[in-house]
Amino acid sequence: MKKHVVIVGAGFAGLELAARLSESLADAVHVTLIDKNDAFYFGFSKLDVLLGRRPPADVLLHYGEIAKEGVEYRRETVTAIDPARRRVITNEGSYDADFLAVALGADYDLAATPGFQQGGFEYYSLAGAERLRAALDDFEAGTVLISVLGHPFKCPPAPFEGAFLLHDLFTRRGIRDAVNIRMTYPMAAPVPVTKEVSQMFLAALDERGIECAPKELVVGLDARERTARLASGGSVPYDLLIGIPVHRAPAVVERSGLAVNGWVPVDQTNLATRFPGVYALGDVAGGARTVAKAGIFAEAAGRVVAAHIAACLRDSEPPPPYEGDGNCYVEFGAGMVGKVEVNFLGGPAPAGRIIAPSRELAAEKEAFAATRRRSWFGLDAHAVPVGMAARAARSLIAEGG
Numbered sequence: 429m430k431k432h433v434v435i436v437g438a439g440f441a442g443l444e445l446a447a448r449l450s451e452s453l454a455d456a457v458h459v460t461l462i463d464k465n466d467a468f469y470f471g472f473s474k475l476d477v478l479l480g481r482r483p484p485a486d487v488l489l490h491y492g493e494i495a496k497e498g499v500e501y502r503r504e505t506v507t508a509i510d511p512a513r514r515r516v517i518t519n520e521g522s523y524d525a526d527f528l529a530v531a532l533g534a535d536y537d538l539a540a541t542p543g544f545q546q547g548g549f550e551y552y553s554l555a556g557a558e559r560l561r562a563a564l565d566d567f568e569a570g571t572v573l574i575s576v577l578g579h580p581f582k583c584p585p586a587p588f589e590g591a592f593l594l595h596d597l598f599t600r601r602g603i604r605d606a607v608n609i610r611m612t613y614p615m616a617a618p619v620p621v622t623k624e625v626s627q628m629f630l631a632a633l634d635e636r637g638i639e640c641a642p643k644e645l646v647v648g649l650d651a652r653e654r655t656a657r658l659a660s661g662g663s664v665p666y667d668l669l670i671g672i673p674v675h676r677a678p679a680v681v682e683r684s685g686l687a688v689n690g691w692v693p694v695d696q697t698n699l700a701t702r703f704p705g706v707y708a709l710g711d712v713a714g715g716a717r718t719v720a721k722a723g724i725f726a727e728a729a730g731r732v733v734a735a736h737i738a739a740c741l742r743d744s745e746p747p748p749p750y751e752g753d754g755n756c757y758v759e760f761g762a763g764m765v766g767k768v769e770v771n772f773l774g775g776p777a778p779a780g781r782i783i784a785p786s787r788e789l790a791a792e793k794e795a796f797a798a799t800r801r802r803s804w805f806g807l808d809a810h811a812v813p814v815g816m817a818a819r820a821a822r823s824l825i826a827e828g829g
């Protein structure tokens with residue numbers, strides 16, 4: 429009889445795991461893939477929406493398109509997880525798994541920063557990116573403060589990409605001289621994977637006249653006075669505040685007993701939790717060593733979990749250990765994209781190799797997305813049927829996705 433693999437969360441990690449299991453183990457496993465939404469979108473698509481390059485409807489990839497042998501997608505909301513029994517409860521029913529993969533990503537805790545919901549903007553959700561795009565249309569002059577409101581957060585380059593792209597936008601609109609772009613972040617340096625990588629970001633910020641305050645955490649906003657309060661005691665005035673929200677594991681994961689100190693601890697060689705047959709992968713997972721929360725590392729984790737399940741079923745050698753490696757593309761504005769090849773776990777310390785921004789890398793980033801559209805959804809084209817996409821976008825935006 430086929431084994432039942434239940435994957436909760438169809439993001440980078442869950443989609444890659446489902447695709448790999450379908451390719452390599454369709455004769456041995458049946459996969460149930462559960463997500464509360466009916467469409468996926470790349471994290472970086474929010475930058476497209478923020479800049480008005482693409483409407484939200486255009487960036488959605490519908491789970492209904494998935495036609496993978498042995499994979500059944502269910503649009504349901506997970507309401508409870510019992511890791512000891514490998515049982516998942518949803519708003520529609522319950523599922524018992526031989527292997528359970530928890531890939532529910534990270535949620536945003538907007539209320540963790542008092543005043544942020546009333547007085548701030550964000551572009552880490554699709555709805556937030558749309559709202560901010562509209563606010564930017566009306567913005568003519570003043571201080572834009574981009575603040576990282578907590579750590580860890582998804583995609584370490586994304587706050588800085590946001591700053592570069594806003595510089596670009598204001599320059600194109602001819603108002604850059606009237607806008608002061610400032611950043612605060614709690615880290616000692618941007619993207620601290622290695623010194624060289626941070627240096628690349630610092631140089632790019634400096635070239636664009638973007639002022640940075642490292643090791644400064646905004647802990648609250650006074651929306652009326654338009655000031656951001658710092659943990660260190662001071663405050664920063666702003667006209668438009670863009671926050672990278674505090675991240676946390678989804679509440680259902682916290683309730684399940686899987687999380688310890690915020691995230692689900694795993695054996696970083698194979699993403700296994702302390703519960704037999706239960707894995708945690710992607711942004712929801714944590715471990716002794718840091719692996720940044722990003723799609724590319726979540727996807728790599730999906731590959732390792734698929735190989736580990738195959739090894740368990742075939743009673744064969746375990747796969748090579750997870751290295752937390754992959755290529756991060758970074759938008760620098762003006763159509764230029766850079767790349768950082770990162771490996772967090774393969775050596776004694778994280779390693780990163782920088783490849784300078786170019787238009788060739790912008791094309792490579794497009795190809796990266798196209799490959800995933802093909803392997804996860806079987807789609808060759810960019811576009812999705814407009815009517816269907818528009819409906820789904822409205823429902824996603826209404827849910828704050």
Ligand SMILES: Cc1cc2nc3c(=O)[nH]c(=O)nc-3n(C[C@H](O)[C@H](O)[C@H](O)COP(=O)(O)OP(=O)(O)OC[C@H]3O[C@@H](n4cnc5c(N)ncnc54)[C@H](O)[C@@H]3O)c2cc1C
Nearest residue numbers: 437439440441464471505506532533583710711722723724
């Ligand atoms: C602005 C921005 C830019 C980014 N750029 C990049 C980039 O260039 N490269 C990169 O690698 N990463 C990038 N990222 C990060 C990337 O999007 C995430 O790290 C990645 O999506 C994590 O994958 P995941 O599978 O762990 O979680 P997710 O992709 O977040 O998937 C989790 C899934 O779980 C589902 N879910 C959650 N709770 C429930 C529930 N209770 N019931 C059912 N389903 C549920 C969600 O609907 C979601 O589909 C970016 C992120 C942002 C915000």
